[in-house]
Amino acid sequence: MYHHVKKLMYTVNIGEPDVRFGNMLLEQFGGANGELAAAMQYTIQGWNCVDDIGRRDLLMDIGTEELSHLEVVGALIRMHLKPLKTNREAAEADPLVTIAGGGGLNLFDSMGNAWTSTYLKITGELDVDLRSNIAAEARAKIVYERLIDHTQDPGTIDTLQFLMTREITHMKAFQAALDSLEKSPFSVGLLQPTAGIVDEYFNGSTGDGSEGDSDMRGPWTSSFGLHLVESEMNGGKGLSVGDIDGKVDGEDRGKQDDAQKATTSAADEAIGSNASGKKATGTAKRGAKRQAS
Numbered sequence: 001m002y003h004h005v006k007k008l009m010y011t012v013n014i015g016e017p018d019v020r021f022g023n024m025l026l027e028q029f030g031g032a033n034g035e036l037a038a039a040m041q042y043t044i045q046g047w048n049c050v051d052d053i054g055r056r057d058l059l060m061d062i063g064t065e066e067l068s069h070l071e072v073v074g075a076l077i078r079m080h081l082k083p084l085k086t087n088r089e090a091a092e093a094d095p096l097v098t099i100a101g102g103g104g105l106n107l108f109d110s111m112g113n114a115w116t117s118t119y120l121k122i123t124g125e126l127d128v129d130l131r132s133n134i135a136a137e138a139r140a141k142i143v144y145e146r147l148i149d150h151t152q153d154p155g156t157i158d159t160l161q162f163l164m165t166r167e168i169t170h171m172k173a174f175q176a177a178l179d180s181l182e183k184s185p186f187s188v189g190l191l192q193p194t195a196g197i198v199d200e201y202f203n204g205s206t207g208d209g210s211e212g213d214s215d216m217r218g219p220w221t222s223s224f225g226l227h228l229v230e231s232e233m234n235g236g237k238g239l240s241v242g243d244i245d246g247k248v249d250g251e252d253r254g255k256q257d258d259a260q261k262a263t264t265s266a267a268d269e270a271i272g273s274n275a276s277g278k279k280a281t282g283t284a285k286r287g288a289k290r291q292a293s
């Protein structure tokens with residue numbers, strides 16, 4: 001259940017309202033990388049995550065904090081948009097919000113696009129979701145940074161600095177949760193990739209371009225077993241598509257829910273050997289039983 005506390009997570013104060021900046025801030029209210037999207041993504045991932053009550057708690061903690069961020073950025077936006085209600089010139093900064101919404105908050109981004117659930121990345125595979133969350137936090141961080149670069153108001157900057165900082169905090173927590181699953185970084189799902197072709201880096205863009213660009217080599221062409229393969233169009237052998245022969249079964253790990261990696265524990269007990277220095281042993285079910293007893 002949810003309970004609202006009548007206190008902002010960060011106290012918002014601004015100097016002069018800046019309606020155009022208020023309009024830009026809507027990006028973090030009803031936009032693709034905004035606080036509502038973050039809150040809904042993590043919370044719904046958490047509701048789905050019934051096999052790992054440790055990481056479920058993480059998802060619920062951060063999802064709930066994001067809802068508090070929505071409230072903070074909403075308060076900031078409302079203060080900046082206040083002149084929309086009475087000032088015709090100001091109203092031109094956001095006619096949609098002024099005319100349809102009375103100058104108040106609504107779930108639009110800075111260009112008036114309606115918020116949509118398609119912003120959310122929810123796969124139901126915990127490690128895949130955690131990767132999405134790390135990327136989402138990085139996007140939110142860079143959006144806040146750009147917003148900070150477009151205002152001079154000290155109170156506004158402090159609020160945005162708070163929100164931006166928390167995104168890095170969340171990145172740390174999601175990264176730690178992913179690391180503590182102790183999965184190889186390229187182990188996703190259960191089916192193995194086809195040997196051979198999996199290590200072929202296809203040189204799909206060649207020649208010299210008009211902007212000084214040319215065919216380059218980097219770690220991305222040679223790391224993790226990768227090697228470069230030239231296209232037939234460039235005199236090479238092309239990808240080893242002949243390697244593909246149905247599915248390759250039996251990755252040498254169990255389904256993630258059965259492994260110790262998806263274990264859980266009571267509040268103070270660390271999860272996973274990365275976090276605790278020793279292997280965690282309880283499964284989600286045993287953990288739940290232990291808590292009940």
Ligand code: MN
Nearest residue numbers: 035038066069
């Ligand atoms: Mn946030």
Ligand code: MN
Nearest residue numbers: 137166167170
């Ligand atoms: Mn966040």
